[in-house]
Amino acid sequence: MHLFVNTTLSDTLKAELQQQLPPDITTQFRQDLPEAEQEAAFRAADLLLGNPPVAWFSEPLPTLKFWQLDSAGFDGYQSVQVPAQLANMGDYFARPCAETMMAGILALYRCIPELVLLQSRSEWVGVPIRARTNSLWQKRVVILGTGTIGQAVRRMLSGFDCSTKMLARTDPQADVHSADELKAILPETDIVINCLPGTAAGFVSVDVIAAMKPGSLYANVGRGNTTDEPALIQALKSGQLGGAVLDVTDREPLPADSPLWTLPNVLLTQHSGGGQPDEAAGKVAQFRRNLERFRAGQPLENLVELNRGY
Numbered sequence: 001m002h003l004f005v006n007t008t009l010s011d012t013l014k015a016e017l018q019q020q021l022p023p024d025i026t027t028q029f030r031q032d033l034p035e036a037e038q039e040a041a042f043r044a045a046d047l048l049l050g051n052p053p054v055a056w057f058s059e060p061l062p063t064l065k066f067w068q069l070d071s072a073g074f075d076g077y078q079s080v081q082v083p084a085q086l087a088n089m090g091d092y093f094a095r096p097c098a099e100t101m102m103a104g105i106l107a108l109y110r111c112i113p114e115l116v117l118l119q120s121r122s123e124w125v126g127v128p129i130r131a132r133t134n135s136l137w138q139k140r141v142v143i144l145g146t147g148t149i150g151q152a153v154r155r156m157l158s159g160f161d162c163s164t165k166m167l168a169r170t171d172p173q174a175d176v177h178s179a180d181e182l183k184a185i186l187p188e189t190d191i192v193i194n195c196l197p198g199t200a201a202g203f204v205s206v207d208v209i210a211a212m213k214p215g216s217l218y219a220n221v222g223r224g225n226t227t228d229e230p231a232l233i234q235a236l237k238s239g240q241l242g243g244a245v246l247d248v249t250d251r252e253p254l255p256a257d258s259p260l261w262t263l264p265n266v267l268l269t270q271h272s273g274g275g276q277p278d279e280a281a282g283k284v285a286q287f288r289r290n291l292e293r294f295r296a297g298q299p300l301e302n303l304v305e306l307n308r309g310y
Contacts, residue, residue: 002063003027004042006050007070009280017284022295049287054080066294068287069304072148072274075198075223077306087290090302091148092282093274097221097247098152100273101193104245105219107267109134114264136160140188144203145195146171149221153193179203183211191217198223206231212241219245221273224252233259236266247273 001024008031009017018027028041030050039056042048048067057080064084072089107113111129118125138161143150146168154164167182168174176182186192192212196203204220204227212218218241220227229250235241243265249258252271260266276282290300 001025001046001065002044003047003049004045004052005029006042006048006052007280007283009284013280013284017288020288021291047291048084049283051077057082066291066300068290070283070287073197073223074304074306078199080306082306085294085300086304086306087286087300087302088304089283089286091152092286093276094148094152096276097149097195097273098156100247100269101153101219101221101245102156104247104267104269105191105193105217106136108217108243108245108265109136113267136162138162139190141165141191141193142167142176142182142185142189143193143195144182144226145197145200145222146174147195147197150193150195153195179205179208183208186211186216187213189213189216191219194218194220194222194226196222196226198225201225202228204228204232209235209241214240215242217241217243217245219247221247224248224250229260233263236263241265243267245269247271 003021003025005017005027009029014029021027025047028045030038030041030052033041042052042056043059043061044063046063046065048064050068050070051074054076057077061082061084064082067082067084067086069086069088072091072093074088111133114129140163141157143153143164143166146166150166154166157164165175165185167176169177176185186208190213194204200222202225206228209218209228209231212235218232227250232241232244236244237259245267246260247269248271249260249268254260254268254270260268286301293300
């Protein structure tokens with residue numbers, strides 16, 4: 001069998017992976033091939049690790065049998081048709097994404113961006129800043145999405161004695177199930193944390209943003225296309241929203257002329273929210289576990305269906 005590795009790995013990880021694979025599997029790493037040869041090597045694969053360009057799936061791939069994504073999300077592949085068994089990374093990125101949201105919200109509440117700027121100038125302000133600080137303690141929070149990231153966010157917020165409600169269209173255990181229900185509770189909500197997938201494009205609309213409590217915070221670790229970005233920018237500029245923590249934006253990399261770069265009440269974490277030590281090693285380990293399951297005819301961990309979006 002032939003394995004095509006789209007994920008970029010260190011030389012050490014590449015060597016470890018090849019040593020650990022069964023002898024009947026040959027491996028090609030995209031990073032080692034000239035650009036002109038990469039797609040052909042991908043098309044010859046029986047096994048796939050990583051997230052290749054969507055355009056490479058424009059023709060049938062009859063030999064592909066097992067595909068391990070190196071991400072939790074796979075919105076861009078919903079139109080792809082493959083005969084392979086397919087798995088994502090499941091909750092691998094959930095905890096660090098949740099930690100990033102906690103860090104960003106606490107940073108805005110505790111004036112950390114302003115204090116870092118003052119430190120860079122060797123400028124002491126001190127006491128006046130105290131009056132501008134806020135606390136996460138017992139805040140009312142709505143989490144958009146009941147997936148693994150949303151659940152991790154909720155667990156962390158419990159340590160701050162926050163009141164949390166979760167939104168999901170089809171999850172019967174969610175507290176809120178529609179945009180109209182959401183808008184009804186937003187005037188009493190201190191923080192909205194968006195963990196929605198890209199399939200919920202435009203859910204955080206002009207009307208949803210307008211319904212948010214004056215001075216409240218908005219955080220997004222889901223997908224940038226779920227938010228009406230011009231409406232968000234206007235709400236941040238006008239002061240209707242107190243601030244935003246954005247791990248994702250509608251266009252990535254964020255264009256240099258976007259107002260989000262310079263708004264003082266915005267914290268951009270540049271889609272780094274899922275980062276963690278030895279991240280690539282975790283992806284390889286997940287692939288190896290599922291490869292063993294695939295070869296043994298056992299169900300894959302974190303099996304997904306592209307056309308269903310989960």
